[in-house]
Amino acid sequence: MKFMIKKEHIAMIVLLMIAVLSCMGPKKVAYDFPSTMNESVQKEYLRQCEKGAVLYEISCSGCHTKKSMLSKKIPDFTADQIYGYEIRRSNKNHENALTAETVTTEELGYILNFLMYKKRSGLLHKGTHVEN
Amino acid sequence: MNKYYLSALFFFIAFLAISFKTIQSNSYQQAYELKINDFIKSESFLIKTVQECNQLSGTNIDKIKQAIGASRNKMKSADIWLRYLEPLAYKKINSPLPVEWETEVFEKFEKPYKRVGAGLTLAELYLEEENPDKDTLLHLLTQAEKATGSFLHDSIVSKIKTFDHFYFCNRLFLLNLASIYTTGFECPDTALVIPELKVMLSEVNTIYATYNQSFSSQQLSAPYMTLFAACIQFAVNQPERYSHFDHFTFIKDYVNPLFALNQQLIRQYGASSRSNLDYALNKTAASIFDKSLYMGQITKGIFLRVNDEQTLQTIDRLGEMLFFDPILSANNQRSCVSCHDPKQFFTDTLRSTSLQFNEKEFLPRNSPSLLNTPFNHLAMLDGKHHTLQHQGKAVITNPIEMGSNENEVLEKILSCKEYKAGFTKLLKHTPQEKEITLEHIVSALTFYYGKFSNGTAAFDNAMNNKTPVNKEVIEGFNLFMSKSQCASCHFVPQFNGVKPPYIGSEFEVLGTPEDPHYKSLSKDKGRHDVNPATETMNAFRTGTLRNAEKTKPYMHNGVFKTLDEVIEFYNGGGGAGRGLVVENQTLSSDSLRLTKKEKIQLISFIKSLNEEIILEVTPEKLPLSKNKTFNTRKVGGEY
Secondary structure (H helix, E strand, O other): OOOOOHHHHHHHHHHHHHHHHHOOOOOOOEEEOOOOOOOOHHHHHHHHHHHHHHHHHHHHHHHHOOEOOOOEEEOOOOOOOOOOHHHHOOOOHHHHHOOOOOOOOOHHHHHHHHHHHOOOOOOOOOOOOOOO | OOOHHHHHHHHHHHHHHHHHHHHHHHHHHHHHHHHHHHHHHHHHHHHHHHOOOOOOOHHHHHHHHHHHHHHHHHHHHHHHHHHHHHHHHHHHHHHOOOOEEEEOOOOHHOOOOOOOEEEEEHHHHHHHHOOOOHHHHHHHHHHHHHHHHHHHHHHHHHHHHOOOHHHHHHHHHHHHHOOOOOOOOOOOHHHHHHHHHHHHHHHHHHHHHHHHHHHHHHHHHHHHHHHHHHHHHHHHOOOOOOOOOOHHHHHHHHHHHHHHHHHHHHHOOOOOOOOHHHHOOOOOOOOOOOOOOOOOOOHHHHHHHOOEEEEEEHHHHHHHHHHHHHHOOOOOOOOHOOOHHHHHOEEOOOOOOEOOOOOOOOOOOOOOOOHHHOOOEEEEEEEOOOOOHHHHHHHHHHHOOOOOOOHHHHHHHHHHHHHHHHHHHHHHHHOOOOOOOOHHHHHHHHHHHHHHHHHOEEEHHHHHOOOOOOOHHHHHHHHHHHOOHHOOOEEEOOOEEEOOOOOOOOEEEEOOOOOOOOEEEEEOOEHOOOOHHHHOOEEEEEOOOOHHHOOOOOOOOOEOOOHHHHHHHHHHHHHOOOOOOOOOOOOOOOOOOOOOHHHHHHHHHHHHHOEEOOOOOOOOOOOOOOOOOHHHHHOOOOO
């Protein structure tokens, strides 16, 4: 039996490449730390932001990341929108999506740091501000 | 001409119909504004009464007290809204204490907030003091008047305009009916507890009616209204004295079933809350006496997103082995079991306080049972830790408890193949962590011991109409809720210091003595260690009474060996009642004047809070380590 490259093989290889590429997951996010932040503090923030990035993906991106066939854009939140624990109650969906049982307080801190320091994507987050 | 009349008539009728409709659809809001305004009027009258008194004595005091009483009734008529819609303003209207230090669910990660109270309860208490002064009294009252006014601001009135808030106001109202409204909490004149309750119930009934008119698509159901009418009837037929009131039946046959219906309506109508007050409460709990009512701690810790049974079982197994494993301690001789033995209801019942790491001295504090710990928002008797996971890390590294350190303990645990393989398998559930951390270890521990808090007590089963309890228990509970004042600190349903809406833990000063003969006050500063302030000196977190019979000795220092001694302590007015100097005692120093029979009834009730705990077989052996010297360690440790 002789090995032959068939059309099907090529199709399979192309499909495989697409699959591998799309599985490579989100590119490493870059951060904008203030230049005045000293290096050891920056290192700690980076550690937290990296955890935050993963947790954002799990708990927030479903509603907040703008996805298209080719790209994913994490919106830029204003400082008001990610002020603190208030965001647990800042809109109707959070009542069920952002409870103590879905995201711990520590994790929420990581996520907020991530959103605060990630490089701007240029996509403004339009959402409700925290109401009282 | 006729045509003109006809069309004028038509327009007139249409005008009437429209205005009638708008009046109707606003009747709920109008009822709200009317009740708030009525309350403000009564406060103004009270303030005027005080201003007109030349001095605060004799008949003047009676006049003022009467005006306070009238104003309290107006407050109670609106309480269902006041307490929920703006809790901070409520602290100025009806605070039980002059100063409260609060650390509520969200805020516990910040420094505790000082809340200076004001309002009707404090004014009434102030009148009892020697030589009360007019300006101080007026200050307490004018703050209340101002705070009440804030309930007419747009920001609050706007919440009244949609139906959602109603079911959450009502839920809090029902929970308070079960836990504080009948107990004398925030009601200095105990003769008025039940009369005020009756006012409140009948006013709430009219609020329900206007609500049903205005929100016809989200009405309270007919079964709810019928049961509420029966509830009012029950209360009306009860004696006026709160010690004779049947608290047990009131909660079991009325309040708790109403709560279940309200929960169902919350779900049916999809009511949604944006208030912090609903943060810990669960929409699916169908009974106040169901452990899922509220959540104080996340026992899953870092594994919080794991929901499949098999993985949870893996975590549980790892947690169990770790709980019994002295490898967590520096000398491989102590485990959690050393001080929290499952066979002793997860505490150390043999000593006042457990042995220190050095095996010579004793710890400063009694080891608490781990049962029902997850129903506290703050862990430890002084509330030092925000989460059980913090607590776990701290005890392992505490030099007088387990004496280890973070790197060493992690290295030792991972030197055991079984642990390493188990936790490595779990890593995929915590993608934010690249390697196994102490957080994974302590989360397995909290998940393991946390599950033993799911037990139910005979008292719960009685409240849930499953199996009845005897008369002595019922009378004990009724006493607990009234004359003996226990329920003003140990709140239904956990009988700990967490009161509705279950978002914070309370700390109280009882004057617990150093020794059972009341020679001196315990030297432990308690909450003061964490949050130094005059009010927090010697304050301790109010413990749960569940399983108390089985978890002796009692109090933070284990000073009392029996429940009888504890009851005697309270009966005598705590430390101050026995002559110790406790300037900030929050427990009344008056004797409770309990009879012998009443003491027995109280203890019977406490015993009905023993839970059915299903213990598991102690592990026979512990995971083997690569390092052979660790493999001689004993299950549960040596001391």
